[in-house]
Amino acid sequence: MNGATDISGWKHLHENVRKLWRISNLITGVVVAGFAVIPDLIIRKSADKWPLFPFAIPLVVLVLIVGLGQWIVGRSFECYRYELGEDDLAVAKGVFWKSWRFVNRNRIQHVDLSSGPIARALGLVHVSVFVGGMQAAAVSIPGLSTHDAEMLRSKLIKASAEVIPPDPMSATTPPPAPPEFPNG
Amino acid sequence: MxxxxxxxxxxxxxxxxxxRVIKQLFVAIILVIFQFTRKGGLSEELGFEVVAAALGALVIVPPLLRYYSFGYAIHEGKLLVKSGILQKNxxxxxxxxIQNINLTRSLLHRILGLVDLEIETAAGVKAEASISALTDEQAHVLKAQLMGTKVQSFSRVDRELDRTVIYRPTVKELLLVGASENRAGAMIAAVLGFGAFQPMLQSFFEQEGKQVARSARSLPPAGWQLIIAGIFVFILIGWIISIISAFVKYYNFELSQKDGNLKRTYGLINHFENMLPIKRIQTVHIDQNFIQRWLKICKMYAATAGGMVQEKKSEANQAQIATAPLLTPVLRDDMRDSLLKTALPKADVSNPEWQPVSKNTIYRHLRTGLWPSLFFSGLMAVVFWIYRQPFTRGVVKIQPFWDQFGPYLTFTGLMLLALLSGWIYWKCARWSDAHSVIITRLGWFKRRWNYLPMDKxxxxxxxxxxxxxxxxxxxxxxxxxxxxxxxTEIDDMPIEEAFALAKRVHTKSGDSRDSLVDGF
Structure with missing residues (x-):
């Protein structure tokens, strides 16, 4: 690994994220396999001789999704890293399509913490960091312990409050005089 | 307080x-009319007057309620807008x-001397406040207050004198941009599409029963010529419409500067005026297709954090003109540097030191194209194999040439396309980060320049x-x-260089405080 892309020193997500991802992969697999029952039934009903055993299609789908998914979960946990720098937050992710994202603390508009039912049961919180003008989160860290997430949030927001001095425009220019309309 | x-x-x-109200209540109005005009309907019991009253109420009451509930005020450095009857906002x-302000007049507005005023902030894509409608004078007073400038005399003469005109395209330039806009691509696509369509049509006629075949054959040779002529006329009409619409939309376009704001006014029927604080400009974009390159004209855009989304279909006012972050619909190439200087005053971007992307991008394009090419040619081979099987024989006949070489030709063709796109990308893509502005130049058919100050x-x-x-x-x-x-993105830089650039820009962008407010 060359110097630029070296993220081995960066922080991992919480260990439970692996569990969370494995569970959601299983759920996805079961749901998709459930849908695959319909074509299976139709084909077996219409074809005279179906060479495979009943419910072969959903089973294959399930094995494929879960098999691939469980492998990717492990890899993707290894690749998902973040680092809180002096004045920025960096997040690296991706197994096949890799990306490294850098946000300056003074660009952060707001930070969201959210967690679904399974994540809550595992004590995980999803941190999303938003910058100006972008609809989606600029970077997100999908699983820290509640304590870590709150620490990160307070660090990000406190730091940005210290870096940004009060708005220069509102501080220096007095608000415009009340309006005087010709025909109020 | x-x-x-x-x-x-x-x-x-x-x-x-x-x-707008009529449009919104269209269904309701139709229903009412139907209900009353129907034989034995309500009108026979209630009479024409009631019908008219009901319709009138439907149309007049909502605007009346809006008129009485809507109000705006400027108070302690804030704009307050209240609205709503049951649910108050x-x-x-x-x-x-405030990022920018739009003033719009439709034909109806102009007859009545009214103006719609829209205010955009950095949040969301839609206008954050729409004050519709005000008199001309009210609007200009409010605009001046919102922009924090002194309220000046609003006589037309003063307004004429009180600005520096930066650019005013000639009628010829407007017509040229209308003529060169997008239609070229559509024309080529139409011709190519027709070319691809023709064999399909022919095979269709051959396969369908004799009746259709006979009618296809009975179609005299002139018939095809007629179709081609028809398509040509169709394209020509589209072209003329695009020229006329550009002319009508941007008639009398003027870009001027006043107190650090850029002001654009244009429109033949619907009149549009926009105020854009220069310091709020986030990115500047120029584009130019190959016809425009030859005509030496281009289009320039200046995007702010506010809305100004392209071709906004406004529901607030039917007649409202779509607003793009278009700084000028047409610009002579020789004016480009001076206008860039105006939009990005602190940077010198006239002669960037262009850097190429890695030459490996050609191989990368080939490598990216490999799997799709394999997939499609493989798919073709499989389909042809199925057609060759006994149970499908005779359903569709594949020409022996395609049967034999089709998949190989498809694969080679797709890979050649990937090679060509890679070569064009390598030839055309340039970037520069001189003077704290990231500049990219992309594309051959339609060339695009992006200017993004690092502070932003x-x-x-x-x-x-x-x-x-x-x-x-x-x-x-x-x-x-x-x-x-x-x-603003640069594809296919060597990874070390990519990280070095990212680091440089990241560090530099951290120096400024609030990019949404600070001037660049």
């Missing part, structure tokens, strides 16, 4: 709103957060696809707060 004094909109707003916008960068990201990893390349992405032209 003084109570804010709310101002009403102009009473004639109700007239201006009529088309009060929107507060700090004046220093919100997010820096480096990404790498599997194919890029193969050749140690990466894509660098810079996001600004402007919703249009948000991304």
């Amino acid at each position: 003084a109570e804010p004094v709310y101002h009403r909109i102009h009473p004639l707003t109700m007239v201006v709103e009529l088309p 009060l929107r507060t916008i700090p004046l220093d957060r 960068v919100q997010l820096v990201s480096v990404s790498q696809s599997p194919a890029q990893r193969w050749f140690k390349l990466a894509t660098v992405d810079f996001d600004s707060a402007a919703p249009t032209f948000q991304k």
Whole structure:
């Protein structure tokens, strides 16, 4: 690994994220396999001789999704890293399509913490960091312990409050005089 | 603390709103009319007067309610807009957060002397406040207050003198841009599409029963010529319409400068005026297709963090003109540098030191194209194999040439396309980061320039696809707060260089405080 892309020193997500991802992969697999029952039934009903055993299609789908998914979960946990720098937050992710994202603390508009039912049961919180003008989160860290997430949030927001001095425009220019309309 | 004094909109707003209300209640109105005109319907019991009254009430009551419930005020450096009857809304916008202001007049507005005023902040894509409608004078007073400038005399003569005109395209330039806009691509696509369509039509005629075949054969040779002529006329009409619409839309376009704001006014029928604080400009974008390159004209856009989304279909006013972050619909090439200087005053971007992307991008394009090419040619081979089987024989006949070489030709063709796109990308893509502005130049058919001051960068990201990893390349992405032209990206830089650039811009962008307010 060359110097630029070296993220081995960066922080991992919480260990439970692996569990969370494995569970959601299983759920996805079961749901998709459930849908695959319909074509299976139709084909077996219409074809005279179906060479495979009943419910072969959903089973294959399930094995494929879960098999691939469980492998990717492990890899993707290894690749998902973040680092809180002096004045920025960096997040690296991706197994096949890799990306490294850098946000300056003074660009952060707001930070969201959210967690679904399974994540809550595992004590995980999803941190999303938003910058100006972008609809989606600029970077997100999908699983820290509640304590870590709150620490990160307070660090990000406190730091940005210290870096940004009060708005220069509102501080220096007095608000415009009340309006005087010709025909109020 | 003084109570804010709310101002009403102009009473004639109700007239201006009529088309919108009628459009909104179209179904209801039709139903009412139907109900009353039907034989044995309600009209026989109630009479014509009641019908008219019911319709009138449907049309007049909503604008009336809006008129009485709507109010705006400027109070302690904030714009307050209240609206709503049952559910009351009060929107507060700090004046220093306003990104830009639009004034719009439709034909009806112009007859009545009214103006719609829209205010955009950095939040969301839609206008944050729409004050419709005001008199001309009210609007100009309000605009001056919102922009924090002195309220000046609003006589037309003073307004004429009180600005520096930067650019005023000639009629010829407007017609040229209308003529060269997008239609070229559509024409080529239409011709190619027709070419691809023709064999399909022929085979269709051959396969369908004899009756159809006979009628196809009975179609005299002139018939095809007629169709081609028809398509040509169709394209010609589209072309003329695009020339006329550009002319009508941007008639009398003027870009001027006043107190650090750029002001654009244009429109033959619907009149549009926009104020754009120069310091709020996030990115500047220029584009030019190859015909325009030959004509030496281009289009320039300046995106702010506010809305100004392209071709906005406004529901607030039917007649409203679509607003793009278009700085000027047409610009002579020799004016480009001076206008860039105006839009990005602190940077010298006239002669950037262009840097190329890695030459490996050609191989990367080939590598990216490999799997799709394999997939499609493989698919073709499988389909042909199925058709060759006994049970499908005779259903469709594949020409022996295609049967034999089709998949190979498809694969080669797709790979050649990938090679060509890679070569064009390598030839055309340039970037520069001189003078704290990231500049990219992309594309051959339609060439695009992006200017993003480093202060305005919100997010820096480096990404790498599997194919890029193969050749140690990466894509660098810079996001600004402007919703249009948000991304400025450079594909296929050597990865070390990509990280170096990302680091440089990231560090530099951290120096400025609030990119949404600070001037560049």
